[in-house]
Amino acid sequence: MTDANAPGASARLYSQTDHDERGNFHYEGDLYRAGEALPSLASRIDRQLAQHFTGTSFAIRTETFAGGRKVIAEILDTPDDLTGREAQDAFIVEVRDQMERFGFTRTNPLQDFWSCSFYSEARIGQAYWAALAKRQGIRNPVDTVLSLAAFKKRVKAGDRLKLLDAPSGHRLLGTTRDITEVRSGDLILEGRSYLSFPRASAFACDGRLIRIAIGSQYGPDDHLLYEWLRAS
Known part of the structure; x- marks a missing residue:
């Protein structure tokens, strides 16, 4: 019509x-x-x-x-x-x-x-910069073994996240923080900080490493790379 x-x-x-x-x-x-x-x-x-x-x-x-x-x-x-x-x-x-x-x-x-x-x-959207970075070749690629939905089901309070890589000048680079609470939209970390869950397309996890794309026009390949240390 x-x-x-x-x-x-x-x-x-x-x-x-x-x-x-x-x-x-x-x-x-x-x-x-x-x-x-x-x-x-x-x-x-x-x-x-x-x-x-x-x-x-x-x-x-x-x-x-x-x-x-x-x-x-x-x-x-x-x-x-x-x-x-x-x-x-x-x-x-x-x-x-x-x-x-x-x-x-x-x-x-x-x-x-x-x-x-x-x-x-x-x-x-931020998803555009992540897609552009992939076309140009990203740094610290991580295989998507666990989807964001699967990660949300497995991560729990008591696990820890170590920030291995981040944009230049990130004040928490190299630090390891405990996860104190898992919520539907984010993780609460020690020190009264939180990590918001991104779009599924900006998230990659191979079971140990977690890569979250946070690119923008100023740095299409900007990302956070964490090591996921699970509580025993």
Whole structure:
């Protein structure tokens, strides 16, 4: 089924639409549906991004709050090299242009006025930097013998973690700390610190070594390498 163009829908993309001489900004996407429920909107955006950006994967999530609702597209992987700021900005604009086709925006900053069907955000996820590092060749590779889910079931209070490698300047490099509590989202370590569980794609464990990818645009291959010392 093909969406019919909404009345008044713009032939231009969101980023190509300018404010007029009075400060008014009016944009209505060609795929906009009045009164569309948020789950349906997010699902259609997900399909559109998958079709438009070949070889790129996204994670779509939604938020609702007092001022409205929001759709967030997190970029998990893409063949494009996004290490440069210009490349990042250009790709994010391109993603948001596709998202905004599903909504409308009426604004005038001179009158402090803003009305839209939803807010959109595109961001580069940490998973992208981990995927980029793998393509470029990672340091301290660890075989994934235990999945993150399996590790959560086996790790327990009394086990210890020794930090073998980390980004330069990490203050805890070389230290060994006891695990005092295992929670659904993190490990509580001695010294009132905690270690949050990453996405499954950023975690690797061979039963002894644990590698957690924490890369960013400044260091795509940044990671934490732990030795898992189990309690006897």
